[in-house]
Amino acid sequence: MPSLNLRRSILAGAITVGLAAAAVPALAHNLGSDGKEPEKKQPTEQAVTKLLKNMSLEEKIGQLFVGEVYGQDATTVTEQDAAQNMRNFGVRTPAEVVNKYHLGGVIYFEHNVGTPTQLATMSNGLQDAAKIPLFVSVDQEGGTVARIGEPLTQLPGNAAIGATRKADNAYTAAKVNSQELHALGINQNYAPDADVNINAHNPVIGVRSFGEDPTLVSDMTSAQVRGYREGGVIATAKHFPGHGDTAVDSHYGLPVITHTKEQWKTLDKPPFEAAIKENIDMIMSAHLVVPALDPSEEVATLSQPILTGQLRKELGFDGVIVTDALRMDGITKKYPDAAIPPVKAINAGADQLLLPANMDDAFNGLLTAVHKNEISEKRIDESVTRLLTLKEKRGILSATAIDTSTVNHKVGTAENRAAIAAITDSSTTLVKNDAGTLPLAASGRSTLVTGWGETTTQSLAEKIDARGTPADALATGISPTKTQIDEALREASHHEVIVVTTHKPWVDGQTSQQTLVNALLKTGKTVIVVGVRDPYDIAYLSAAPTFLATYSYTDVALESLTKVLFGEVSPTGVLPVTIPSAEPGEAALFKAGHGLHY
Known part of the structure; x- marks a missing residue:
């Protein structure tokens, strides 16, 4: 296998037609001072056409897929990871997975992550294994969705950024995230979430959204698209046509959105429209049904009226459409045969196929569909052209290997941490x-x-203790038992102030958190309740006289909480969503924009 730099030279020779003599610079150098792309550096159509012409059908189909691999190195893995790769793909190493399927991209999960240097080394190894350079991607929204932890600078999440009401904060957070991911060899992030969350019981979006106001979400989404681009990573707005008003998690079922078309245009459409105006490179589809947009009630990811009719034609998006993970129940419960969804998705208008339920079946199903004329090779070529064009446009086809000796100086920097702490x-x-x-x-x-939260309660206690106030931690879990509640009451009798962290206390199986809070309130002690994920918690804990929302339980969020508790900073955040009453038909408890100050 040639080295990464040598392979880049070989590839460059194959696409010489239409390219300037000098190599296309990496993305970080592809932008003007305003973050816009100079017209003269748009991708060259002839170069992509020549590259496509030299690809076999199998190689073209492989470019459509983004796959998961097991291990923390491209070629050297543990026996456990090798066994997992064998079970799923019939080969032992991540490099062999890339080669077997001619993958267009890979996505990292927690199990791939060791240290920053390790991950950058793995990115280099995967690129070295690929004939055509890869999209190396991750789902790193920040807050509650972060596949890569410390020492990367951790973001507080979209709802927290929405609570600041400042688009500049969204831009800064995205740029910091992008720069640090880029240092690891990651060139694509499945963020930002552009959903408008108007359902307090949404089990899958919630604090992943910037809020309930389409204008606010649009402004924040546009700002993050700019930030990601300037930091060197491809942004992906999700989940089209909008996942903000669901009561079903599409990982486990198939939600139905009952909005009329006019409601969709007013509520869900604006952030995607804003992203397109900001020249977003990718948009991810959602696994849900929107009868107003497709009366056949096909899943949006597989719906031609939605992907082609609305996204391509009505909104004018000509970038890459990527599916949400095809192994999610929102797809597999309706189409258990893994060979079917990829064909339907491509025919609907998708370009990139994320995480099929079975890679062999999905790859071969698409190949067979072409041979049977169920889908044309011309249609395959359209999507591959979009993908290759994006890779050239963003400098992926000409990128050089990551210098792993510098990685630790580029992630978790004091400057980046300070910027995110301020936000x-x-x-x-x-x-x-x-x-x-x-x-x-x-x-x-x-x-x-x-x-x-074991970690949450312990970390918060340590931060309080560091201020000279003695603090103890006692985690009672997501569903505290009577024994745990009684233990908390006994422990509370030895303290003057009680801080209670809550996490969705309205969900079935978790309502005993309400019992815990109410029992502590009856002790007469000073009780402070903190919703460490959803601000909606207060609707079910209305007897609590003191309540704060942090929108995530990241360390940076808990540090900011502690500063607010002791008046080191005045609380300036405002609710990005309305808090409805827990009682149906009653007035909202707090409107979006509410927030107290010192």
Whole structure:
């Protein structure tokens, strides 16, 4: 196998027609000072055409797929990872998976991640294994969706950024994220989430959304598209045509959106329209049904009226359409044969096929469909052309290997951490302070941190303790038992202040969190409730006189929370969503935009 740089030279020779004598610079150098792409550096059609002409049908089909691989190195893996690769793909190593299917891209998950240097080395190895350079992707939205943890700078998440109401913060967060991912050899991120979350019981989007206001979400989405581009990573707006009003998680079922077409145009469409105006490279489809857009009630990912009719024709998007993971139940429950969804998705207008349920069946199913004229090779060529054009446009076809010796100096930098900390400090939202409890005086009043999350309660207790206030942690879990609640009450009797962390206490099986909070309130102690994910928690804990929302349980969010608790910073975040009453038909408890200050 030739080295990465040598292979790049070989590839460059194959696409010489239409290319300038100098190699196309990497994306980080492809932009003007305003983040826009100079006209003269648009991808060359002749180069892509020549590359496509030299590809076999199998290679073309492989370019359509983004696959998962097991291991933390392209060629050297543990026996456990080798066994997993064998079960799923019939080969032992990630490099062999790339070669077997001629993959167009790979996606990293937590199991691929060791250290920054390791991940950059793996990215180099995967690119070295590929005949055509890969999209190396990840799902790193920030907040509750982050496949790569520390020492990468961790973001507070979209709802937290929405709570700041400043598009500049969305831009900065995306650029920081993009620069650090780029340092690891990652060139594509499945972010930002462009959904408008108007359903308090949405089980899959929630705090992944910037909020409930289409204008706010549009502004934040546009800003993140710019930030990702300037940082060197391809952004992907998701989940078209909009996943913000669902009560079903498409990982486990098939949601139905009952919006009329006019409602869709008003609520769901604007952020995607804004992303397209910002020249977004990719848009991800959703596994849901929208009868107003497709009366046949086909899944949006597989719907020609939605992908081609709405996204391509009505919105004028000519970039890459990527499916959400095809192995999700939103697809597989309706189409258990893994060979069917890829064909339907391509015929519907998709270009990139993410994570099929069975790679062999999906690849061979698409190949067979072409041979049987169920899908034309011309249609395959259209999608491959879009993908290759994007790879050239973003410098992927001409990229050089990552210098792994510099990686640790580019991720988790003091400058990046400070920038994200400042954003997060302005996101923490004080929803209720009826008793005037906050800010706490640094008087050393002993504090118990209890509730959801082993790491969350321990970390928050340590941060409080570091301020000179003695603090203990007692996690009671997602569904505290009577024994755990009784233990929390006993422990509370030895402390003056109780901080309770909650996590969706309205969900079936988790409502005993309400019992815990109400029991602690009855002790007469000072009780502070913190929704460490959803601000909607307060609707089910209305007796609590003090409530804050952090929108995530990341370390940076807990640090900002602690600053607010002790008055080191004044809470300036405002709710990005309305908090409805837990009682049907009653007025909303708090409107979007609500937030108290000191």
